[in-house]
Amino acid sequence: MDDGSAEHARQKLVAGAADMIRRRGLTATSVRELAKHADAPLGSTYHYFPGGKAQLAAEAIAYSGNATAAILARELERGPLDGLRSFLIMWRKIVVDTDFRAGCPVLAVSVEAVPEADGPPRAAAAAAFAQWTGLLAGSLCDHGAERAAAERTATLIVAAVEGSIAMCRAHRSTDPLDRIADSLEVLVRTATEPTREGAS
Amino acid sequence: MDDGSAEHARQKLVAGAADMIRRRGLTATSVRELAKHADAPLGSTYHYFPGGKAQLAAEAIAYSGNATAAILARELERGPLDGLRSFLIMWRKIVVDTDFRAGCPVLAVSVEAVPEADGPPRAAAAAAFAQWTGLLAGSLCDHGAERAAAERTATLIVAAVEGSIAMCRAHRSTDPLDRIADSLEVLVRTATEPTREGAS
DNA sequence: GTCTATACGAAGATAGAC
DNA sequence: GTCTATCTTCGTATAGAC
Numbered sequence: 536m537d538d539g540s541a542e543h544a545r546q547k548l549v550a551g552a553a554d555m556i557r558r559r560g561l562t563a564t565s566v567r568e569l570a571k572h573a574d575a576p577l578g579s580t581y582h583y584f585p586g587g588k589a590q591l592a593a594e595a596i597a598y599s600g601n602a603t604a605a606i607l608a609r610e611l612e613r614g615p616l617d618g619l620r621s622f623l624i625m626w627r628k629i630v631v632d633t634d635f636r637a638g639c640p641v642l643a644v645s646v647e648a649v650p651e652a653d654g655p656p657r658a659a660a661a662a663a664f665a666q667w668t669g670l671l672a673g674s675l676c677d678h679g680a681e682r683a684a685a686e687r688t689a690t691l692i693v694a695a696v697e698g699s700i701a702m703c704r705a706h707r708s709t710d711p712l713d714r715i716a717d718s719l720e721v722l723v724r725t726a727t728e729p730t731r732e733g734a735s
Numbered sequence: 736m737d738d739g740s741a742e743h744a745r746q747k748l749v750a751g752a753a754d755m756i757r758r759r760g761l762t763a764t765s766v767r768e769l770a771k772h773a774d775a776p777l778g779s780t781y782h783y784f785p786g787g788k789a790q791l792a793a794e795a796i797a798y799s800g801n802a803t804a805a806i807l808a809r810e811l812e813r814g815p816l817d818g819l820r821s822f823l824i825m826w827r828k829i830v831v832d833t834d835f836r837a838g839c840p841v842l843a844v845s846v847e848a849v850p851e852a853d854g855p856p857r858a859a860a861a862a863a864f865a866q867w868t869g870l871l872a873g874s875l876c877d878h879g880a881e882r883a884a885a886e887r888t889a890t891l892i893v894a895a896v897e898g899s900i901a902m903c904r905a906h907r908s909t910d911p912l913d914r915i916a917d918s919l920e921v922l923v924r925t926a927t928e929p930t931r932e933g934a935s
Numbered sequence: 936g937t938c939t940a941t942a943c944g945a946a947g948a949t950a951g952a953c
Numbered sequence: 954g955t956c957t958a959t960c961t962t963c964g965t966a967t968a969g970a971c
Contacts, residue, residue, distance in 0.1 A: 541936095560847040562762040565964060576938045581966065588965070636848045642898070643846045645905040647760040648836045651965095661905040690899070690914040695891055698898030701845040702890070705861040714890040718922060765946065776956045781948070788947070851947095939970075946963070953955080 545583045547573040552595035556640040558633070561592055561647050561656065586655070592644065593655035599640045600663025607667060611674040615723050618674055619692060623719075626700055627712050635707045638700045668693050680726040688726045692719055745783045747773040752795035756840040758833070761792055761847050761856065786855070792844065793855035799840045800863025807867060811874040815923050818874055819892060823919075826900055827912050835907045838900045868893050880926040888926045892919055 551573045555564040566588055570577045584590045606625060611618035629637055641663045644656050671689035676682060695715050702711035751773045755764040766788050770777045784790045806825060811818030829837055841863045844856050871889035876882060895915050902911035 558848045560760055560762060560849070562760055563847060563849045566966085567964075577965095578938050578940095578967080582937075638846050641905075642901050645901040646838050646843045646846060647763060648758045648904070649760070649763045657905055661907075664902050664905055664911075687914045687918055690902070690911050691895055691918045694898030694902055694911055694915055695895040696898065697901060698842070698894030698896065699890070701842050701897060702864050702894055704848070705841075705845040705857055705864055707861075711864075711890050711894055714887045715894055718887055718891045722918060722922075766948085767946075777947095778949085778956045778958095782955075937971080940968090942965105942967080944964080947961090949960080950958090952957075 544573065544575050544579065548575060548580060548583060548591065549594050549598050552591050553599040553640050554637070556592065556595055556643050557599070557629075557637045560643040561652050562649055564592075566591065589651050589655055592652070593659045596641055596644055596656055596659035596663060600659065600666060603663070604666045604670060607670050611670060615671065615674040615678055615680075615727060616720060618671065619719060619723055620716075622692070622696060623712060623716055626696060627709055630700060630703050630712070631709060635704045638704050639697055642697045642701065664693060675723070675726050678727040684726050688722055691722065695719060744773065744775050744779065748775060748780060748783060748791065749794050749798050752791050753799040753840050754837070756792065756795055756843050757799070757829075757837045760843045761852050762849055764792075766791065789851050789855055792852070793859045796841055796844055796856055796859035796863060800859065800866060803863070804866045804870060807870050811870060815871065815874040815878055815927060816920060818871065819919060819923055820916075822892070822896060823912060823916055826896060827909055830900060830903050830912070831909060835904045838904050839897055842897045842901065864893060875923070875926050878927040884926050888922055891922065895919060 548569060551569055552564065555569060555572070566580050567577060569591070570580045580591070581587065584594070586593075603625070607618060607622055610621035626639070641660045644652055644660045645664075668686070668689045671692055672682075672685040675685035675688055680688070696712075699711040699715050703709055748769060751769055752764065755769060755772070766780050767777060769791070770780045780791070781787065784794070786793075803825070807818060807822055810821035826839070841860045844852055844860045845864075868886070868889045871892055872882075872885040875885035875888055880888070896912075899911040899915050903909055
């Protein structure tokens with residue numbers, strides 16, 4: 536039973552790290568405050584994560600990336616267009632619900648070339664981006680898109696969404712996210728109906 | 736002549752801040768190291784920038800945003816497509832020349848909701864994004880695009896470029912930036928030739 | 936195995952010597 | 954006006970008591 540609560544405490548730290556990185560970025564996320572927020576002693580943090588902050592960050596990024604990928608994969612089952620829309624709505628909800636104070640932890644880690652962010656955390660960020668891009672590209676391929684075009688479109692979607700999340704936070708407005716929606720939908724339609732043969 | 740060298744020292748601090756924020760983000764950029772890098776005593780920093788780190792950061796963001804805008808405006812004179820290409824090449828050069836260790840300082844500030852980043856720095860970031868988007872949208876309008884479509888396309892370009900810069904850093908590869916290029920060019924062509932009437 | 940107490944350095948900012 | 958020396962707080966990480 537200790538296993539259960541111990542793993543729970545560990546998980547709480549990872550989830551808390553993801554949330555804090557999402558808001559402040561990695562450097563501004565202190566292990567101290569993280570432990571306090573998770574009601575865990577500071578020492579426990581280094582017991583669960585011998586690799587220190589870097590390990591904690593890497594697991595937080597992987598956790599967050601996988602959670603997003605799971606939702607994306609589920610929504611993509613209804614087709615690439617529905618997947619795209621859900622993806623946009625999901626991020627929109629995060630920035631709105633936090634009054635533009637939170638964004639994407641994967642993005643945050645990717646723009647901080649601090650020693651502790653290199654290595655595991657950066658690798659986890661790259662894996663998350665690759666996972667999301669791969670899911671989108673796969674769905675586009677499944678719906679008639681050519682391989683190369685699918686990868687290009689998927690990359691553009693991920694890049695545009697990430698960039699617009701940051702722009703929304705800077706502007707304290709959802710306009711950037713809302714404005715890219717239409718163009719991305721057009722791109723998805725174009726990619727999945729290359730010859731415009733009148734698919735459903 | 737003291738004016739000249741004093742202003743030079745000030746400018747050196749601003750440029751150094753922009754460079755450091757570009758690489759590490761705002762939180763990991765210390766005023767101490769900044770002063771050392773600019774060969775200025777720590778006290779001088781607070782003499783030039785009474786507002787402390789926040790003021791320094793805000794000026795660094797504005798400086799960087801204006802520099803980018805100046806280049807973008809110049810290249811856009813040859814048309815939106817040439818402007819887009821130059822924009823992409825410019826960012827590509829930054830990430831490649833620094834071995835993927837530097838990105839966009841405006842983006843970095845936008846994803847760090849730390850107290851010192853709110854206020855002036857965040858406002859400067861929003862202004863930079865708005866300036867770039869405005870320049871692109873204006874050029875698209877000048878070349879036949881409708882107002883709303885121009886703004887959507889311009890926003891998508893800025894968002895996609897910013898996002899792909901972060902992805903390039905995470906992957907340590909220029910693939911993301913290279914992959915979005917084609918799609919963005921198609922979007923610009925579509926926006927400026929809405930009825931496909933065979934413009935020059 | 937868990938956690939308190941602490942080591943050690945660096946952060947932002949300032950006071951006061953030149 | 955310029956800058957050195959310092960104050961205070963907070964960072965990561967650990968040692969050693971329970």
